[in-house]
Amino acid sequence: MTDLASTTQRKRRSLPEAWFAWALIAPAVIFILVIVAWPLVETFRLSFTDARLGGESYVGLENYTDLAESKKFRQTIVRTFYWMFLSVFLKLILGLVGATLLNAAVPGRGLFRVLVMPPWVIPMAIGMIGWLWLYNGAFGVLSGTAQQLGLIGKAFEFLAYKRSAFYSAVVADVWVGTPMVTLFFLAAMQGVSRDLYEAAWVDGAGRWYRFRRITIPQIMPVIVSMALLSAIFTFNSFEIIWILTEGGPRSATTTLIIDTYKTAIGNFKFGEGAARAVVIVFLLAVFSLIYLFFLNKVNNHYGVK
Amino acid sequence: MMDRYSKLQIVGIYAAILVFLTFILLPFFEMFMASLRPLEHLFRSPYQFWSDDFSFQAYSDMWVTVPLLGRYILNSVFIAGSVTVLTMVFVVPAAYAYARLDFPFKSASLGMFLGVNMFTGAVLLIPLYRVLSTLGLLNSYWAMIVPGIAFLIPTGIWLLRSYLEKIPVELEEAAYVDGASRLYTLRRVVLPLAVPGLIVVSTAIFIGAYAQQFLFAITFNQTREYQPLPAGLFEFIGYQSVTWNEMMAAALTGVLPVMVIFLFLQKYLVAGLTAGAVKE
Amino acid sequence: MATLDLEKISKSFGDAEVLHDIDLAIHDKEFVVFVGPSGCGKSTLLRIIAGLEETTEGRIVIGGEDVSSAPPVERGISMVFQSYALYPHLSVYENIAFPLRVQKMQAAELEKRVNKAAEILQLTDKLKLKPGQLSGGQRQRVAIGRSIVREPRVFLFDEPLSNLDAALRGDMRVELSQLHRKLDATMVYVTHDQIEAMTMADRIVVLNGGRVEQFGTPMELYHHPATKFVASFIGQPNMNFIASTVTSIDDKGVGIALESGGNLHVPVDSELVNVGDKVELGIRPEDASVGEGIQMNVRVLERLGGTTIAYGSLTDGTNFCATLDGVTVANEGEALNLSVNPADCHMFDAQGRVLRRLNAPTLNA
Numbered sequence: 001m002t003d004l005a006s007t008t009q010r011k012r013r014s015l016p017e018a019w020f021a022w023a024l025i026a027p028a029v030i031f032i033l034v035i036v037a038w039p040l041v042e043t044f045r046l047s048f049t050d051a052r053l054g055g056e057s058y059v060g061l062e063n064y065t066d067l068a069e070s071k072k073f074r075q076t077i078v079r080t081f082y083w084m085f086l087s088v089f090l091k092l093i094l095g096l097v098g099a100t101l102l103n104a105a106v107p108g109r110g111l112f113r114v115l116v117m118p119p120w121v122i123p124m125a126i127g128m129i130g131w132l133w134l135y136n137g138a139f140g141v142l143s144g145t146a147q148q149l150g151l152i153g154k155a156f157e158f159l160a161y162k163r164s165a166f167y168s169a170v171v172a173d174v175w176v177g178t179p180m181v182t183l184f185f186l187a188a189m190q191g192v193s194r195d196l197y198e199a200a201w202v203d204g205a206g207r208w209y210r211f212r213r214i215t216i217p218q219i220m221p222v223i224v225s226m227a228l229l230s231a232i233f234t235f236n237s238f239e240i241i242w243i244l245t246e247g248g249p250r251s252a253t254t255t256l257i258i259d260t261y262k263t264a265i266g267n268f269k270f271g272e273g274a275a276r277a278v279v280i281v282f283l284l285a286v287f288s289l290i291y292l293f294f295l296n297k298v299n300n301h302y303g304v305k
Numbered sequence: 306m307m308d309r310y311s312k313l314q315i316v317g318i319y320a321a322i323l324v325f326l327t328f329i330l331l332p333f334f335e336m337f338m339a340s341l342r343p344l345e346h347l348f349r350s351p352y353q354f355w356s357d358d359f360s361f362q363a364y365s366d367m368w369v370t371v372p373l374l375g376r377y378i379l380n381s382v383f384i385a386g387s388v389t390v391l392t393m394v395f396v397v398p399a400a401y402a403y404a405r406l407d408f409p410f411k412s413a414s415l416g417m418f419l420g421v422n423m424f425t426g427a428v429l430l431i432p433l434y435r436v437l438s439t440l441g442l443l444n445s446y447w448a449m450i451v452p453g454i455a456f457l458i459p460t461g462i463w464l465l466r467s468y469l470e471k472i473p474v475e476l477e478e479a480a481y482v483d484g485a486s487r488l489y490t491l492r493r494v495v496l497p498l499a500v501p502g503l504i505v506v507s508t509a510i511f512i513g514a515y516a517q518q519f520l521f522a523i524t525f526n527q528t529r530e531y532q533p534l535p536a537g538l539f540e541f542i543g544y545q546s547v548t549w550n551e552m553m554a555a556a557l558t559g560v561l562p563v564m565v566i567f568l569f570l571q572k573y574l575v576a577g578l579t580a581g582a583v584k585e
Numbered sequence: 586m587a588t589l590d591l592e593k594i595s596k597s598f599g600d601a602e603v604l605h606d607i608d609l610a611i612h613d614k615e616f617v618v619f620v621g622p623s624g625c626g627k628s629t630l631l632r633i634i635a636g637l638e639e640t641t642e643g644r645i646v647i648g649g650e651d652v653s654s655a656p657p658v659e660r661g662i663s664m665v666f667q668s669y670a671l672y673p674h675l676s677v678y679e680n681i682a683f684p685l686r687v688q689k690m691q692a693a694e695l696e697k698r699v700n701k702a703a704e705i706l707q708l709t710d711k712l713k714l715k716p717g718q719l720s721g722g723q724r725q726r727v728a729i730g731r732s733i734v735r736e737p738r739v740f741l742f743d744e745p746l747s748n749l750d751a752a753l754r755g756d757m758r759v760e761l762s763q764l765h766r767k768l769d770a771t772m773v774y775v776t777h778d779q780i781e782a783m784t785m786a787d788r789i790v791v792l793n794g795g796r797v798e799q800f801g802t803p804m805e806l807y808h809h810p811a812t813k814f815v816a817s818f819i820g821q822p823n824m825n826f827i828a829s830t831v832t833s834i835d836d837k838g839v840g841i842a843l844e845s846g847g848n849l850h851v852p853v854d855s856e857l858v859n860v861g862d863k864v865e866l867g868i869r870p871e872d873a874s875v876g877e878g879i880q881m882n883v884r885v886l887e888r889l890g891g892t893t894i895a896y897g898s899l900t901d902g903t904n905f906c907a908t909l910d911g912v913t914v915a916n917e918g919e920a921l922n923l924s925v926n927p928a929d930c931h932m933f934d935a936q937g938r939v940l941r942r943l944n945a946p947t948l949n950a
Binding site: 473475476478479480481482483484485489494497498 | 635636637656657658659662663664666667668670672673674683684687688731735
Binding site: 028040042046112124125 | 315319322325329331333339394395403408421422423424428432433435454455458515517524534549553556559563564568
């Protein structure tokens with residue numbers, strides 16, 4: 001009797017907790033289901049259609065086979081990954097340098113820390129207007145100063161040539177992403193126990209040695225997770241390229257996101273756009289899974305949970 | 306002792322910081338300079354870094370060139386503010402559940418929320434357009450508020466959850482032993498203690514909401530009166546000539562609200578956002 | 586006030602069973618201390634009584650009423666947490682008043698109760714402060730204040746003194762004992778500190794590995810430990826154990842051969858053992874004195890003034906400790922001869938069960 005009674009009692013008492021919890025998360029879950037999950041499913045469905053403004057009918061895998069055969073699309077994928085790796089790499093390096101500088105015990109560092117943040121605080125679209133002007137050949141300070149210093153003969157339009165436009169967009173993207181990375185690295189550095197440094201210092205370890213053997217291993221988990229976050233962020237980055245170049249010149253800055261947007265919203269080819277969106281989701285998911293697999297290994301290696 | 310630098314090192318550090326900050330602040334500097342130049346000066350060749358015809362004229366002219374500018378800035382603040390309030394309404398209960406309660410599908414549903422971070426609106430624009438159209442929300446403030454909320458909920462839950470987890474569970478147990486109901490405990494014990502965390506998270510959401518308006522605005526809203534600043538700024542381009550100096554002035558003016566909020570709260574914000582990065 | 590009966594309490598977390606078949610009958614107005622090493626289940630048991638954890642099996646009966654499935658507030662208990670669990674945003678007054686506010690008590694009655702509690706705990710001039718402005722001992726008192734305003738039938742304390750420094754802990758022990766007398770309440774108190782247990786308890790429950798090793802008065806535990814575990818847990822420094830073999834049995838006790846050499850006849854009940862069995866001889870450090878009998882090589886001497894504690898080993902290497910007179914002549918690194926009265930000795934069989942002592946001091950409990 002006791003057995004049965006206590007079992008039912010336990011059920012009666014543990015259920016309210018679950019119901020209460022579900023009631024608390026329900027609004028958020030429903031909202032996400034309607035605004036994100038359902039559109040995601042719908043994107044998947046649309047990718048098998050030739051949906052346009054007029055109507056839609058199922059075309060099977062045609063959108064995907066088109067993409068598979070398109071040399072241009074393959075180039076876009078390669079470009080997107082190159083864009084992502086280059087930009088993330090630069091963000092991590094700059095973030096590490098920036099955090100180390102801001103962590104140095106010099107007067108004024110409190111002010112410097114605040115001054116690093118604006119690119120992250122302001123809307124990207126507005127920051128990009130500044131870059132648009134910077135990159136302007138005739139009136140921008142970059143081209144202008146270079147001319148006055150005699151580095152270049154005449155005005156240089158950064159966004160007018162394929163290569164320079166691509167790298168200019170990378171620099172602008174790095175500019176947007178660096179503050180956040182710097183901030184997290186700085187916080188991680190400040191979380192490293194001072195005892196470790198003092199013990200190493202007492203043992204005669206120099207600054208560079210301490211940085212290499214204490215700071216880097218201690219903040220490695222943060223480096224690794226920031227790398228993933230900014231990779232996803234960079235991969236999906238839309239506003240930066242859109243405002244600077246709209247993907248041009250001659251597709252030099254067209255990443256998957258830009259390509260998708262242009263196809264779907266610009267040309268109203270919803271079906272083809274959806275197929276591209278599915279490819280993006282697929283690539284991101286695969287990339288993240290592989291990455292998380294390695295993240296686990298790194299964390300184990302550095303003794304972090 | 307350990308942190309003492311030689312004179313040369315200090316000079317090196319400051320020089321490096323100067324270079325780093327130059328990179329970070331250059332666009333703002335450039336925008337400010339451009340906003341001071343009269344329009345005819347802007348196109349003057351060869352390039353002049355400095356001249357004596359700088360003026361703040363653009364800051365008053367811009368309101369005339371784009372009559373709705375004030376409206377756009379208010380729209381931005383209004384949209385970001387609405388997104389923040391509504392997002393918090395969704396985030397607070399959910400974050401509490403994830404921080405404190407144990408329930409079936411806890412990690413699965415949390416994983417779903419975090420998965421949302423993998424997508425940006427750009428991937429989902431097409432069906433999102435249809436959803437909003439079905440709900441009759443296109444070309445209204447809601448067209449920018451609703452998707453804004455969706456993409457900020459996960460971040461909000463994540464940030465607030467880690468904050469709530471730091472409130473000692475004994476406080477809630479003590480209230481429970483004393484007979485307080487769950488809602489009473491949430492209201493009288495948890496939320497008052499979470500106020501600093503609520504401020505941090507809502508500020509972060511406000512900044513995020515302010516930043517993400519562009520894409521949703523240009524895609525889901527055609528009504529000029531509802532346009533937020535980042536989209537409205539492009540009106541300076543559409544008129545017979547591009548009044549760049551006014552556009553820069555308007556851009557700088559338009560980021561003031563969010564910059565002011567940031568400056569007021571930056572200390573808490575930085576600590577709150579990076580809390581997860583630091584091991585206790 | 587009320588009795589508290591635990592009947593066949595078991596508790597598992599997943600596959601791990603942390604409490605096995607606990608049966609305890611706690612009297613009305615009794616001060617009972619649960620003591621044991623960390624992980625023994627003492628806090629879990631307290632939380633089960635409080636209603637913060639559910640039992641897997643068994644019943645909790647308070648004042649004759651089965652409260653096994655009642656929420657805490659209906660059990661008539663109150664609890665003081667290890668971390669005090671004071672609400673940092675509320676004043677001392679509001680902290681103490683919290684349980685009454687939950688009950689929606691009338692303002693006049695509420696104020697009377699809070700003021701009375703504050704008076705008992707000497708907090709009257711601190712009522713307007715926030716917990717953060719108080720010292721550790723004052724916070725402790727606020728936590729107690731919050732638990733007494735509800736006038737519960739049973740008070741529960743979860744290691745309430747472990748966050749205080751040593752001196753304050755001594756003072757609070759005395760205060761808590763006085764409070765118990767003043768309130769005349771049933772109290773259950775969890776600690777890992779055997780001194781707290783010995784000094785405050787009417788009766789002590791020694792828990793080990795989720796089982797009750799012994800439930801008795803402090804003096805019973807000291808003079809009649811039921812198991813080797815209890816014997817080693819109660820008393821400071823710890824009891825010495827010397828491996829031995831039973832050589833003879835008679836109606837006056839058991840004769841043994843010590844592995845460190847020598848023979849001894851100890852007046853204990855022989856029911857559990859046969860000649861040839863392995864047993865362990867237990868000698869409290871304070872029962873050894875300078876004399877002839879056991880030779881010990883002294884490694885370290887701790888001279889505390891009133892007493893001198895000698896740490897060292899017997900001839901076969903068994904560790905041994907003796908609490909001796911303060912003026913004992915001894916040197917580190919030298920041999921010391923000790924004697925022990927067989928009547929003071931304890932003996933345990935191979936399973937750690939005690940062989941009941943026949944000539945132990947009578948207890949006036």
